[in-house]
Amino acid sequence: MSVVIAIAQQKGGAGKSTIAASLAVALAASGRRVALLDTDPQATLGRWWALRQDQPRATPLTFEAPSGWRVTGAVERLRRDHDALLIDTAPHAETDSRVAIRAAELVIVPMQPSGPDLWASEATLKLAAAEKRPARILLNRVPATGRLKDQILAELAARGLATLGPGLGNRTAFTTAFMQGLTATETAPRGLAALEILACLEAMIPLLKETH
Ligand SMILES: Nc1ncnc2c1ncn2[C@@H]1O[C@H](COP(=O)(O)OP(=O)(O)OP(=O)(O)O)[C@@H](O)[C@H]1O
Ligand SMILES: [Mg+2]
Numbered sequence: 001m002s003v004v005i006a007i008a009q010q011k012g013g014a015g016k017s018t019i020a021a022s023l024a025v026a027l028a029a030s031g032r033r034v035a036l037l038d039t040d041p042q043a044t045l046g047r048w049w050a051l052r053q054d055q056p057r058a059t060p061l062t063f064e065a066p067s068g069w070r071v072t073g074a075v076e077r078l079r080r081d082h083d084a085l086l087i088d089t090a091p092h093a094e095t096d097s098r099v100a101i102r103a104a105e106l107v108i109v110p111m112q113p114s115g116p117d118l119w120a121s122e123a124t125l126k127l128a129a130a131e132k133r134p135a136r137i138l139l140n141r142v143p144a145t146g147r148l149k150d151q152i153l154a155e156l157a158a159r160g161l162a163t164l165g166p167g168l169g170n171r172t173a174f175t176t177a178f179m180q181g182l183t184a185t186e187t188a189p190r191g192l193a194a195l196e197i198l199a200c201l202e203a204m205i206p207l208l209k210e211t212h
Contacts, residue, residue, distance in 0.1 A: 002079040003208045005086050006104035008127070011120035012091035015110040015140040017044040018174050020088035022197045023108075023204070025183040028061040030201070032083040035062035039071050039100055040090035051181025058182060068096065075103040084208075094127065101128055106207055107135040108164060113142055113152040125161065134207065138200065139167030165203030168196045 007020040020036060028034040038045035049063045062082060066074035071087070078085055087100045101107050107128040111121050121137065128135035137156060142149050149167070156163060168174070173184040173193035184193035 002082055003084050003106070004075055004079070004104045005084065005106045005108060005204075005208075006089060006097075006100040006133075007086065007108050007110065008089045008097045008101055008124050009109050009111065009121060010091055010094070010097065010123045011111075011117060014091075014112060014117065015138075015168070015174075016040075016091075017048070017088050018178055019108065019110050019138060019140065019168070020086050021045060021048055021178065022174065022183045022185065023201060024061055024084075024086045025059050026185050026197050026201050027084050027086075028059045029185060033062075033081065035064065035078040035082045035085045037071070037074060037078070037085060037087045038063070038065040039067060039087055039096060040093075041067065042090065045088050048178055048181050051179070053181070055181050055186075057186060059186065069099070071096075071099050072103055094123070097124065098127055098131065101131050101133055104133055106204070107133050108138050108204075109135055110138045110140045113139055113148050113167075118152065118155060136162050136164035136204075136207070138164045141170040142167045144169060164207075165200045166196070168193070168200070171196075 007016045009016055024034050024036040046065050052058045064074055089097045089100045109124050111117050125135055171193040173188050173191050177184045177187040
């Protein structure tokens, strides 16, 4: 039995690739067989994966970079011998995002807490709704202080949009780990970035069970 999770957000730079890698590694470290798919021609995760080959402490997982129509076939094949598949998607690519969303049981939409980011998320959320896939917003780069998060949470609640756990702060640990081909749970397992990823995973697990 396998579960497929698409990380989609048409707005660029929202944190899709960082979150896809972080969740894939955390799931793999919890004993699951995990495949990470990079469907973005920018190949951000491909670069990360290349760096990862020089890291003896990297948690083992499968990586593939299928594009366009090949994504569906790759997902079907990888489902057979993996517990979880995470698909990173490109920004500004409705057709390709649709393929990934259609293949998924859960869509995670990373979103920075701001009006423009919320408005830009609408296209991705509509796509998930059109494909009848459950979507959860993952607030990313949330400022440590101020009322912004509460304001955005109120906006989301008013629109009936659900979030995945409390979200992720604006933390350099995500970026420094990524630049080494690792993730925060690997480089600083006791740090706040790692703890936030684990909280996100905890919020995700019950949703994965619901999809079966
Ligand atoms: N929680 C965070 N804290 C600090 N920096 C972050 C966080 N999440 C992402 N970043 C940084 O923001 C930038 C964009 O992140 P990332 O590449 O994951 O976004 P993306 O949505 O995949 O972008 P694209 O749309 O171009 O594919 C990167 O420099 C990344 O290191
Ligand atoms: Mg990306």
